[in-house]
Amino acid sequence: MDQENDSPVVLRTLSERVALVTINRPKARNAINSEVANLLEEVLKKTECNPEIDVVILTGSGGTVFSAGADLKEVAAGRFSSLFTECGGFAGFVHAKRRKPWIAAVDGLALAGGCEIALACDLIVASESAEFGLPEVSRGLIASAGGLYRLTRSLPKVLAIELILTAGRLPAARAMAFGLVNRITEDGCAVDAAHDLALQISVNAPLAVRESLGIARLSYDLSEEALQKMSEESQERLMVTKDFTEGPKAFAEKRNPEWSRVGI
Template sequence: MSAVTVERLPGHVALVTIDRPEARNAVNGDVATGLEAAVDATEADDDIRAVVLTGAGREAFCAGADLKEVSAGRGSALRTERGGFAGFVYRERSKPWIAAVNGKALAGGTELVLACDLVVAVRQAAFGLPEVLRGLIAAAGGLYRLPRAIPPNIALELILTAGQLDAERAHGFGLVNRLVDDVEGLREAALALAAEIARNGPVAVRQSLRVAREANSGLDEAALRALTRDAFERVAASEDFKEGPRAFIEKRAPRWSGR
């Protein structure tokens, strides 16, 4: 059975699942290659406009790196050249990814969440970067992405104490967009958020996402203005730029081409 599954669902949405519940969905070589392949597949499929990433089972979204693999000297298999850890955390993606956090997301699991664009989580979910407990560091983006996502002093406390942030507080800090009561409602809530995105002009969504991702990157105002201008020009050159106003005037739903 594949360690990562990809389901293409109605409404231009894909569901990607890390399927190692017996190992708390920890990342091994199969997960890394599987997630990279999932990114390849969803990027290449023009019919997919938003992607949901989740973990199998009820206990864990992802427990991070499979330490059995690391201790056996196979740690390099947990990352790929293009994507970094899990084949995902540094991978460039043009489409929005939503983390559907069905349980604890710790260490590399939190780093996977931080690499996504939006987060839906169950109330029993928790986040944390406990690497220092093992004499390690969160080297897959967590050390700088977490302080951007939540108040820096809270992030620093979590990083240095190996503490955990429960989903309720994470929602209060803005790390979690939507909070649901149980795993049964998680998939529905995450897919509903994906559907809200997928109904919009795909070129406009991709270009908006490209600019918004750079908001806290350190680019100065002039660089961000230039990036926004480039994004607008790309949108203006698309068929969707004409279709949106036309559909409004004709009082019908737009028929996006994504081109």
């Protein structure tokens, strides 16, 4: 599954059941160009189809910038639309349909589209020097790849609006205090910390994880009645899988469950 390291998007196996995806343009601050967008969409599809992968970690190379967002040279040349794919949206990722959990491992800056990519992930692990921000208005743009509403859902409304309108940055410690970040780690250790979190996820029943995640992602969008209906339908789907009986059986027999990953 591992790709060549000179690719602008690198996919490799980090450990059993965990994959690592790296945006690999350190000289360009891991900015998103058309090649990155198309490759990231392709990699996402590969991880979705691979039954050996349960959790994916997304990071940027170089250790100082997760991603600076859209490559402004592309934008200035009139190629802004090339940074979007039909299925995944910006970077081939922010609006892509996926069932498996993704963790953003943010070392350094996650700005503009880079912040939007992190917000599109399900969990965020950040280094102490990490900063988040949507500075688009300072360049005559808007954060049109989900940032305007995802940041407002993740932070107190007034703080999110302040960051959006001032093009300000949110340090990792403050992001943690307001619930934007799951964990903070020493600089250079974000991937390791994200891996620890991924391992805690990957020991659980993958079908149940995916069903749970799908409902949790919609918690801001649907009514309680609709979410309850979805929960009941998910439970019904799980009930006909081998994993539904394997979990309780393993508990009764005092052993670790052996998930079949067959079903839904």
